[in-house]
Amino acid sequence: MKIKCIIVDDEVHARKVLEKFISDIPHLKLVKSCKNALEAMQVLNNQDIDAMFLDINMPKVTGLSFLENLRHPPAVVITTAYREYAVEAFDLDVIDYLHKPIPFPRFLKAISKIEEKLKSKTEQTLISSTLDTNRQEEFIFIKADKKTIKLNFDDIVYIEGLGDYIKIHVKKKTIISKLTIKKMEELLPSDIFPRIHKSFIISLKNIVAIEGNQIEIGDTKIPIGQIYRKSFMDIINSFLKK
Structure with missing residues (x-):
């Protein structure tokens, strides 16, 4: 089963780097490469997305403002040139915080964290589904x-x-x-x-x-x-x- 991803970054070069990284990993599927938060919102409203690679410094809506207003975000990895927002980002339950330029081995480590998160989510969903069949409990x-x-x-x-x-x-x-x-x-x-x-x-x-x-x-x-x-x-x- 492939992990469905989106990229949210206003920089063309940054998107191209992440697109290449994702294409090099067989079990990842890039659903959309978005240049701003509004494009990303449309995707999230219409499709089930497993992971989002999110830039911080974007026009109109910053990455962190966008994330803060998502009620049920996917697994999120921050990709940014700024180090100073890490604490704020982790307060929003991001999976990882990658500093640009992103080395491919560091990207792989973030993918491992996403996989662990999704595995845990699947296990909890199975427990929840079992309980849903007898929700009077x-x-x-x-x-x-x-x-x-x-x-x-x-x-x-x-x-x-x-x-x-x-x-x-x-x-x-x-x-x-x-x-x-x-x-x-x-x-x-x-x-x-x-x-x-x-x-x-x-x-x-x-x-x-x-x-x-x-x-x-x-x-x-x-x-x-x-x-x-x-x-x-x-x-x-x-x-x-x-």
């Missing part, structure tokens, strides 16, 4: 502490993203699991566990109060991210109308 299974743990929905208070890991705050303890917050968002029903920030998913039933751009859950205050606010408030308003 209000729990999922996750891997943590070298065990497979049954996680009851009623026990989840909120979930905090820590890069490639998550911290699941349940009643009386926390669980650390090697899952991204994006993957956990896919595993949980969004009408019960909405994502309210790039780093937080919360349990609706455990909300104490909402004030401004913050949510109170017990003694903890959690910020509401700007791009998640509307969808979250739509859920809250649906309760107010009942």
Whole structure:
């Protein structure tokens, strides 16, 4: 099975280099080489893309602004001439950060990371699909502490993203699991566990109060991210109308 890729870069030479690299790897398929974020958005809206090679410094919409506003991005590898955005990029869960000019061996290393990510995603999807056949069960299974743990929905208070890991705050303890917050968002029903920030998913039933751009859950205050606010408030308003 081929990994479907897109390139997003306003520089012709940079696109040509990545196009050649992709063509040299048999299990990669270049779906589209885009010169800006708007072209890339059209592709992402119409096709399932596995990986995106994304430049940062582009006109109109920067790569990081584009990525920040994608609700369900593919695996993303940043390709840039700038080193100073690495921390911000990894906060957005990118797979790798490649500095131009990109050596082919370094590109191969990024591909290995993508393959590992997609493999993990497939395994979690299989678990999720199994549970979907019996969705009346209000729990999922996750891997943590070298065990497979049954996680009851009623026990989840909120979930905090820590890069490639998550911290699941349940009643009386926390669980650390090697899952991204994006993957956990896919595993949980969004009408019960909405994502309210790039780093937080919360349990609706455990909300104490909402004030401004913050949510109170017990003694903890959690910020509401700007791009998640509307969808979250739509859920809250649906309760107010009942």
